[in-house]
Amino acid sequence: MHTPETSGVLLTECEDFSPALIFGCGQSFRFEQMEPGLYRGVALGRELTLAETPQGVRLHCTPQEYEAVWRAYFDMDLDYAAVRRAVAVTPFMGEAVDFGRGLRILRQDFWEAACSFLISQCNNIARIKGIVARLCERHGEAVSEKAHAFPSAGQVACLSETELRALGTGYRAPYLLAAARAVAEGRLSAAALNALPYAEAKRALMQTPGIGAKVADCILLYGLHRTDAFPVDVWMRRALAEHFPAGFDPAEFGPHAGIAQQYIFHYERHLYGKAV
């Protein structure tokens, strides 16, 4: 008989695994802190609880589920200590990666990322979370007593614009409907985009109404794990103007520029009191 204290999968190397940072850095919107050190959410149609312990972070799942699902989801096969060293190309970047040590880029579901970041445009993170929560509660399948999966593209494609507006999506409702149909009908797919180089994949995404340069980069980075994608939003624009006044090229950060972006984004929000 497994007790809650000993069951699950214990991650002991947690220098670069902080649930607070992973779920709080603005890349995903479905995990919450239940109490200090305890996090819960739904991803890939499964509910997961994570608990911080003195020995490390414990994932409440079987070793089989960890190997089959969560190992990839949490990008466990990338050495984030090496990434931090590689992108710390200025003193400011050194501060950013020190502050963000523990952050990782999740390998999220393509449709969930596309849908979430369509909602994100001209919106704040607290509000994005609320809209996504209502979308899942009302239109996603139950995965436990109180948790719901993210609705599939097919499920969202069956909703009316009125139902989507009722979630608080505002003018983004028709964008969501068009994207859901494109994905459900196979006109937009992770497999096809994965076969394209960055610039072409981005251009293909931008054919869908509501997906501009920034949302396309978010979908590439968070939904397809293209770590060369470098989303620039209002926070990044501020940070770059302030700390790279002479201009910059994302390529300076190397092949994982998108991860550098995440450290910058989170650090900049912290400096303005918007992130812990």
Place this chain on the structure above:
DNA sequence: AGCCAGGACAAGT
């Protein structure tokens, strides 16, 4: 009580 938010888009210079 306004201000602003992980923008996109069309229309105007």
Place this chain on the structure above:
DNA sequence: ACTTGTCATGGC
């Protein structure tokens, strides 16, 4: 190629 107005909504 750049600037500007518009598009809804509600957390802070």
